[in-house]
Amino acid sequence: MKTLSDFNFKGKTVLLRSDLNSNVVNGKVLLGGRIKESAKTIKELKKKKAKIVVIAHQGQKGKATFASLRQHAKYLNKLTKIKFIDDLIGKKAINEIKNLKPGQAILLENLRFEEDEFHPQKGKKNKLIKILTPLFNVYVNDAFSVCHRKHASIIGFPKYLKGFGGRLLEKEVIALKKINLKNCLYVLGGSKPGDYLPLLKGNRVLACGLFGQSCLIAKGIDLGAQNKYLSKEVSLNQALKDKLKKRLKNVITPLDFGIKVNNKRKDLDLSEFPSKYKIFDIGPKTRKEFIKKIKKTKAVYMKGPVGDFSSKGFEKGTFEILRAISKSKGFSLIGGGHLNDAIAMSKIPRKKFDYISLSGGALLKMIAGEKLPGLEALKK
Numbered sequence: 001m002k003t004l005s006d007f008n009f010k011g012k013t014v015l016l017r018s019d020l021n022s023n024v025v026n027g028k029v030l031l032g033g034r035i036k037e038s039a040k041t042i043k044e045l046k047k048k049k050a051k052i053v054v055i056a057h058q059g060q061k062g063k064a065t066f067a068s069l070r071q072h073a074k075y076l077n078k079l080t081k082i083k084f085i086d087d088l089i090g091k092k093a094i095n096e097i098k099n100l101k102p103g104q105a106i107l108l109e110n111l112r113f114e115e116d117e118f119h120p121q122k123g124k125k126n127k128l129i130k131i132l133t134p135l136f137n138v139y140v141n142d143a144f145s146v147c148h149r150k151h152a153s154i155i156g157f158p159k160y161l162k163g164f165g166g167r168l169l170e171k172e173v174i175a176l177k178k179i180n181l182k183n184c185l186y187v188l189g190g191s192k193p194g195d196y197l198p199l200l201k202g203n204r205v206l207a208c209g210l211f212g213q214s215c216l217i218a219k220g221i222d223l224g225a226q227n228k229y230l231s232k233e234v235s236l237n238q239a240l241k242d243k244l245k246k247r248l249k250n251v252i253t254p255l256d257f258g259i260k261v262n263n264k265r266k267d268l269d270l271s272e273f274p275s276k277y278k279i280f281d282i283g284p285k286t287r288k289e290f291i292k293k294i295k296k297t298k299a300v301y302m303k304g305p306v307g308d309f310s311s312k313g314f315e316k317g318t319f320e321i322l323r324a325i326s327k328s329k330g331f332s333l334i335g336g337g338h339l340n341d342a343i344a345m346s347k348i349p350r351k352k353f354d355y356i357s358l359s360g361g362a363l364l365k366m367i368a369g370e371k372l373p374g375l376e377a378l379k380k
C-alpha cells in the first residue's frame with residue numbers, strides 16, 4: 001500500500017475519504033477522536049500544498065445518528081481551516097472543487113445521502129464515481145474504520161484513481177498487525193449485532209449494549225418496550241435473530257438492566273421483564289459478573305458501549321467495565337468511536353490500555369481473519 005510519503009501532492013486535487021462518524025446525542029454531534037485524528041491528515045495534505053476535498057459519512061439511514069456533516073465541519077474548522085459545502089455531487093460541489101487553491105480544504109455533505117454510495121458495482125454508471133472521478137488527480141483513504149464496507153467511497157474510487165493510504169489508516173494498520181489476541185475474552189456492546197456474527201463461533205463473549213439485549217431477544221426473552229426499539233435501531237429482524245440464536249453457545253448475556261423511569265434510574269432483574277420502560281444500561285449483578293471474568297482473562301477486546309453512557313445516571317456499566325479492563329493484567333484492546341469518547345469522559349488514562357483503535361467493525365473483521373475490501377482496493 002502506498003502512503004502519503006510516496007507521492008508529490010503539490011497542486012494535486014485529492015479526494016480524501018475520512019471517517020468522521022461520531023456519537024450523536026439529542027441531535028448534537030460530539031467531538032470525538034475520529035474528527036481530531038482526521039484533522040491531522042488534512043493538515044499534512046495542506047502542508048504538502050494539495051487541494052483537498054474531504055468526503056465522509058454520519059450514521060445510517062433511518063437511525064437517530066443519521067445527520068448532515070455541517071456540525072463536523074464546525075469542529076474540524078477549529079483544528080484546521082475547512083469550508084463546508086452542503087452538496088455532494090451537484091453544481092455547487094463541482095464549482096467549489098474546481099475553484100480550490102493549493103493548501104485549501106472543503107468538506108462535502110454526508111456520502112450516505114446519495115444512494116449510489118451503496119452501489120459501487122455500478123462502476124462508471126455510479127453517480128458518485130461518474131461525477132467526482134474526473135475532477136481529481138488522486139484518492140486517499142484515511143478511513144480504516146470503514147474499510148469493511150463495500151461502498152463506492154471505499155472500493156469504487158481506487159478503481160479509477162491512483163490510491164493512497166492516509167496517515168490515520170496507516171497508523172491503525174501498522175499497530176493492529178502486531179496485536180496478539182490468543183485466548184481472548186470479547187466484551188461486545190454497541191448497536192451493530194450483525195457485525196459480530198463472525199466472532200461469535202468459538203470465542204468467549206460477554207454481550208452487552210444493544211447487542212446483549214438482541215441476544216436475549218434472540219433467545220426468546222421478551223424485554224417489552226425495548227423489543228420494538230431494537231427492531232428499528234439495530235434492524236433486529238427474524239433472520240438476524242435466527243443467526244444470533246445459532247451462535248450463542250459461548251455468549252454470556254446480561255442478568256439485569258438499568259431502566260429509565262421518570263428520568264431516574266431503576267435496576268430490574270431479567271425475571272422482572274417485560275417492562276414498558278426503555279433499557280439504558282446493564283444492572284449491578286451483570287457488572288459484577290462481567291468484571292469477575294475480565295479480571296481472570298489473559299487478553300480482552302472490547303467494542304461498543306455497555307449502555308447509554310451519555311445519559312446521566314447510566315454511565316456506570318460502560319465506565320466500570322472499562323475501568324476493570326484498564327486494571328486487568330492481560331492485554332487490552334479497545335475499539336470504536338464510542339468507546340474512545342467514553343474513555344475521555346470517564347477520565348481513565350488512555351495509557352492504561354495496550355491499544356485503543358478508532359475502528360469498530362473493521363477491526364472486528366480483521367480480528368476474525370477476514371480481508372478488508374477497502375485495504376484490498378488500495379493494494380490493487
Ligand code: 3PG
Pocket residue numbers: 019021059060145146149192337359360361362
Ligand atoms: C463505524 O462507526 O464503525 C464506521 O464509521 C462505519 O460506520 P457504519 O458501521 O455505519 O458503516
